[in-house]
Amino acid sequence: MMSRLLKLLSWMGLWSAPLVVLNANAPPTELTPTPTQMVEMTSKFMNILLDNFVTEEGKKVSYLALEHSSLYTTNFQEFGSLLKRVDPLAMNATERKSFFINLYNLLTIHALVSMTSLPTSTVSVTDFWRRYAYQVGPFTLHLDDLEHGVLRGNRPHPTTNTVFFKDGDPRLALSVPADHRIHAALNCGALGCSPLASYSPGDQELEQDLDDAMQRLCNTSVTRVNHNSIVINSIFQWFSSDFADTEKLTLRFLADCIQDSAMKALVSRAAAGEVAYTYHYDWTLNAVSGAGGAPLKLVVYFESLCPDSVRFFKRQLYPTWRDLKDIIHLEFVPFGKARATPTGTGDYEFECQHGPDECHGNKVMACAQDSLPIDTQVEFFNCMMSKSYPATTGQECSKTVGIEWAPIRECSESEVGSTLLYKNGIRTAELEPPVRFIPTITIDGHYNNHQLRSSLKDLKSQVCNMFQGPPHHNCSGN
Numbered sequence: 001m002m003s004r005l006l007k008l009l010s011w012m013g014l015w016s017a018p019l020v021v022l023n024a025n026a027p028p029t030e031l032t033p034t035p036t037q038m039v040e041m042t043s044k045f046m047n048i049l050l051d052n053f054v055t056e057e058g059k060k061v062s063y064l065a066l067e068h069s070s071l072y073t074t075n076f077q078e079f080g081s082l083l084k085r086v087d088p089l090a091m092n093a094t095e096r097k098s099f100f101i102n103l104y105n106l107l108t109i110h111a112l113v114s115m116t117s118l119p120t121s122t123v124s125v126t127d128f129w130r131r132y133a134y135q136v137g138p139f140t141l142h143l144d145d146l147e148h149g150v151l152r153g154n155r156p157h158p159t160t161n162t163v164f165f166k167d168g169d170p171r172l173a174l175s176v177p178a179d180h181r182i183h184a185a186l187n188c189g190a191l192g193c194s195p196l197a198s199y200s201p202g203d204q205e206l207e208q209d210l211d212d213a214m215q216r217l218c219n220t221s222v223t224r225v226n227h228n229s230i231v232i233n234s235i236f237q238w239f240s241s242d243f244a245d246t247e248k249l250t251l252r253f254l255a256d257c258i259q260d261s262a263m264k265a266l267v268s269r270a271a272a273g274e275v276a277y278t279y280h281y282d283w284t285l286n287a288v289s290g291a292g293g294a295p296l297k298l299v300v301y302f303e304s305l306c307p308d309s310v311r312f313f314k315r316q317l318y319p320t321w322r323d324l325k326d327i328i329h330l331e332f333v334p335f336g337k338a339r340a341t342p343t344g345t346g347d348y349e350f351e352c353q354h355g356p357d358e359c360h361g362n363k364v365m366a367c368a369q370d371s372l373p374i375d376t377q378v379e380f381f382n383c384m385m386s387k388s389y390p391a392t393t394g395q396e397c398s399k400t401v402g403i404e405w406a407p408i409r410e411c412s413e414s415e416v417g418s419t420l421l422y423k424n425g426i427r428t429a430e431l432e433p434p435v436r437f438i439p440t441i442t443i444d445g446h447y448n449n450h451q452l453r454s455s456l457k458d459l460k461s462q463v464c465n466m467f468q469g470p471p472h473h474n475c476s477g478n
Contacts, residue, residue, distance in 0.1 A: 017127035019142065022110050023080025023134050031082060038086040039095040039201045042102045045079055046198035049109065055288060058195030060445070062288040067113050076110060080134070087137045089173055097151065097176050098201040104146045105187045105196055107134055111143075112189055121283040122189040139171050147186060153178035158238045180242045183235050184213035191445075192233065192282035218257035222267055223429050229341055230266050231426045234281035276342040280426050288444065295329040296467055301428055302439040303336025304361030304384065304391040305354035309439045313385035316459040321378050323460060323474040327467050330374055332381065334365040335424040336438040348418045360412065361391025366420040367411035376403060
């Protein structure tokens with residue numbers, strides 16, 4: 001409760017977390033890099049990080065492996081010492097843009113590794129973007145300062161309308177002209193963020209890097225739900241004014257940027273009011289699971305009346321969770337092969353593979369998923385899926401598990417429940433390759449036919465074999 005209150009007060013500008021300057025205690029150095037040297041060093045440092053601790057596509061970071069590496073324990077300290085000695089005002093505009101893009105991404109990673117334990121998401125950390133900072137020469141700059149004050153030309157924050165560099169603030173001199181492409185370069189530590197990359201300081205190289213990043217963002221920012229409904233990356237909602245003067249023009253910009261002709265046409269029709277659209281952002285932490293002893297991330301895509309889902313819960317998932325839950329990060333996505341259509345009134349209509357009762361059961365589970373801790377979710381869902389007709393057993397199983405039924409029932413009968421289920425539909429639609437079988441189980445964000453067959457046949461052995469930490473005592477014999 002206190003954490004939620006602090007987040008609210010922070011959002012209102014009435015409270016801020018104590019500032020943590022991550023290089024404040026970096027050892028002193030007599031070296032004073034030139035601005036150009038520091039820009040090049042920052043780009044190379046990012047490249048080393050990418051080569052050793054980031055997945056090939058730039059989407060996930062091995063935070064735990066990084067924490068125990070000399071790059072973190074030694075090189076980050078040395079880098080922090082040099083940061084305090086450089087004069088960023090002596091950089092030219094291109095150098096400053098390259099430098100601060102790379103620095104923002106490094107600071108985000110550094111902040112996450114510095115925590116006692118990894119959060120589920122950066123947005124779950126109170127005041128994350130105003131809490132963690134670097135000292136750069138004489139300036140102290142937190143993440144919001146870097147993004148909005150420097151790289152967006154000191155434009156107001158899109159949510160709070162805060163301007164970070166007031167009149168008379170010497171940091172105003174650091175601001176570079178606003179460039180919409182920075183939204184394709186900055187990584188906020190979430191799966192919804194743009195991929196991590198290193199940005200070169202040369203004029204032509206930086207322009208090409210940013211153009212390529214923008215192209216990637218456009219081509220991966222739209223998910224087709226059905227023939228008349230799409231979901232768009234929330235970046236184009238939050239920062240619409242950075243792309244165009246109106247939301248309609250922003251959608252046209254996005255359509256022009258997309259290469260796939262079918263998706264381009266859908267977004268163009270959305271801009272013309274002919275296709276329904278919503279916005280979505282995946283705030284899940286961009287951490288590599290399973291490495292260095294981190295739990296494996298299992299996401300189960302299922303539906304409440306699917307016989308194969310029922311069998312999987314009873315024979316594989318629940319027994320495996322019971323024995324290995326301390327090495328599993330488990331998430332549920334009840335939706336399956338349903339279809340969802342926005343009504344235009346804030347609600348949604350659903351068609352489920354096994355009829356309206358399945359839609360009801362999926363909604364109940366979506367509401368429980370949103371309000372219950374994972375241990376309770378497992379017990380509640382396993383109870384439901386163990387009954388002869390799971391979709392209508394929410395009230396009975398709430399008594400069995402010992403949770404209040406009224407809030408879940410009220411949620412499932414409201415637009416809130418519809419919205420939660422629709423979001424699960426978005427997650428299902430975003431899966432690559434597309435879902436062909438329910439249940440589908442992803443492990444660390446990936447699945448294929450061979451892996452799925454193994455999950456359905458012997459999930460426990462699969463988890464034991466894929467977990468990279470010390471052997472679990474319940475894995476003996478696997």
